[in-house]
Amino acid sequence: MSSQTQEWSIVKVGIADLNVVTAPDMIRTSGLGSCVGVVIYNIQREIAGMAHIMLPDSSLGKQESLNQYKYADTAIDILVDKLCSRGLRKSQLKAKLAGGAQMFQINTSNDIMRIGKRNIEAVLTKLEEHNIPVESSDVGGSYGRTIEFNPKTGKLKIRTITKGEHVI
């Protein structure tokens, strides 16, 4: 076996989950539909956090013990805290986001079926609250996305089934 083992890994973020990585590691989340993947990063320090957000607002939660990683408002607060606890200031942070699709055109009075759009809005509102600028985004549509962020380059790679692969 070669002594030159792979010295970086891809950290996976599950549904309603979040994590923080530093280069050379990368961070990825798979199969975003109506969920929004938000990356908050600082390219000088080569650090990035990613959250896979499922629902817009924790006040909608009917849970006794809230999973704070699931909602846009609480997950972004936690992500910002985690980055700041590593010695970064909010003013040094930038964001990219992808997802928020509407997979099925379902006619219903139930708002939950239009959750993609609401997730996007909630993420943007929360980022604005923290004064974190959105550098680029790839949201909406009716298709799934897998995203992978490289904290060294600041590039977010987006893979889809029907629309190919591109970088924002």
Add this chain to the structure above:
Amino acid sequence: MKYQQFSTIQLDALKEIGNIGAGNAATTMSRLIRNKVDMEVPSIEIVAFDDVMEMVGGPEQLIVGILFQIHGKAPGMVYLLFTLEEAEALVRQMTNNNEISFTDQDELAVSALQEAGNILAGSYLTALSDFTNINMQPSVPHLSVDMAGAILTVGLLQVSEVYDFAIIINTKIIDTEESNQGINGQLLLLPSPESFTKIFQALGIQDHE
């Protein structure tokens, strides 16, 4: 009601519901493709969201999904899931046309598959309705060919407002004719959180420990 608190009797009842529904659907499928179709014993999966995707090969897995909302007193969702190959085999068998290839751009293929979905979900829910005496009607079919994660999350949204995991009644339908290309499919029933109480009440097992 917490999932963890479901009693053995309640879990068995859910399994039986899956059994009856899928049995009916398998019979219907046999007629549809004029071949004997079998089914596996349904399983009740109480799983975290990430594990729901693993049930069908991971969040990035390309799948053909037909989603039905269940209207009526016990709302929920039904998914019929196929691989591209399975969807194609089913459409070929239904249309008697071996030239046809399944893509979501092919109107004939899509409408044939949606019609198959209608028939299968209809017979599945009819059996459930008869068994529980709760009226359950399928919506129109919604078809998507995309990543499993993107397709299945839709069915988890409602439950995600209350829980961090889903309860899924999972049945595999298997084409037993060796000569066929294998028209298998997977049927997932995801009752809304409030529907469990209604189903258990209808069966008179709401208080079982």
